[in-house]
Amino acid sequence: MSKKDLIFKSALMLFTTRGFHDTPTSEIAKQAGVATGTLFHYFSTKEELINELYLECKSTLVDKVMEGVDPQWDLPTRMHKMYFNSVLWGVEYHDKFNFLQQFDNSPNISDLTREEGYNRIKSINWVFDEAREAGLIRKDHRDMLMELVYAFIISVVTQLIQTKPEPKERDELIDLSYSILMKAFS
Amino acid sequence: MSKKDLIFKSALMLFTTRGFHDTPTSEIAKQAGVATGTLFHYFSTKEELINELYLECKSTLVDKVMEGVDPQWDLPTRMHKMYFNSVLWGVEYHDKFNFLQQFDNSPNISDLTREEGYNRIKSINWVFDEAREAGLIRKDHRDMLMELVYAFIISVVTQLIQTKPEPKERDELIDLSYSILMKAFS
DNA sequence: TCACCATTCGACTGATTAGTCAATCATTTT
């Protein structure tokens, strides 16, 4: 693992457990096994570090959600796969999941970064609009419904992290929650 | 307004906009119009200040959610009223709403305070147990429903704060989200 | 061999911060 990645990993862990301003750069460097000078060689400020970390998380999010999704598939199949991937991402990368939950609306992330982050996950939102057009979910109040769908996913992930079921039962729960989602939002 | 309340008010604003560790006590005192010594006369440490602030927020939360809820009403009526009150609380007191969202899981709040905060909102959680007893939801879904309700409330409040609709449309949106929520669990 | 540059190091600095303290000021009690 490169020094840069070691710094990312260390910062991710420390920022989520101690918060941004209560995590000294010296501690990030120490946990990463590098000198502070090295940290500032890769990231000119602590702010830049957290902003890049934020984008890195958003990128792996969209990668995982889109993984194995064939554009040729019909809409319901793609939606189901993406929903499944979303929840699995939250469970498998729950350190990144936590980080995004904590810092998505934090003042440490610049407006520019937030905008760039929004661009990176745009492709996920497209399918939502497609589903509305196709009449799979109700048409009114687009933005609020989207928020509610995300809220739904977040609570499923939180629940799975707390109960830690076996893979088989876990997958069944995700499928169950998906059918509930589709029923509730149609 | 007492000096203590002025300090509370100033700290609430600064903690939510700048974060705990990026808010100097000197700045809290300045915005409150008092000397730093006065702040430390009322709160022996900065930690104590945020912990007391946390409990204060929890208390006004439970007051608002339970406002006008008659124990004589049947369960669905009470649940609907409480859901409505929760969202309205988030909109009306959105500084406190933001604060709790940011600091509910922050390491700055001590375990003792969190426990005390949990005690204060206990009466809200009872209604979930009641719903389970009454067979309104499946027994193993209690925690899941709770997570989902909280996640829903957060996204509805966030949405309402962003779009600032008229009271009539606002109430419609709250009811829409509530009906989706209920559909998910029926 | 040597020049070059990216990488790495960690001691160091200037700035900032939480909390102290000794001194007033205000109010109530005796």
Place this chain on the structure above:
DNA sequence: AAAATGATTGACTAATCAGTCGAATGGTGA
């Protein structure tokens, strides 16, 4: 009116932190 209690002040200090800098290292190509 004297004494006591509590509220308020802000200059001060010891500690901490983000970011700097000059030196050391090692790889690459001429």
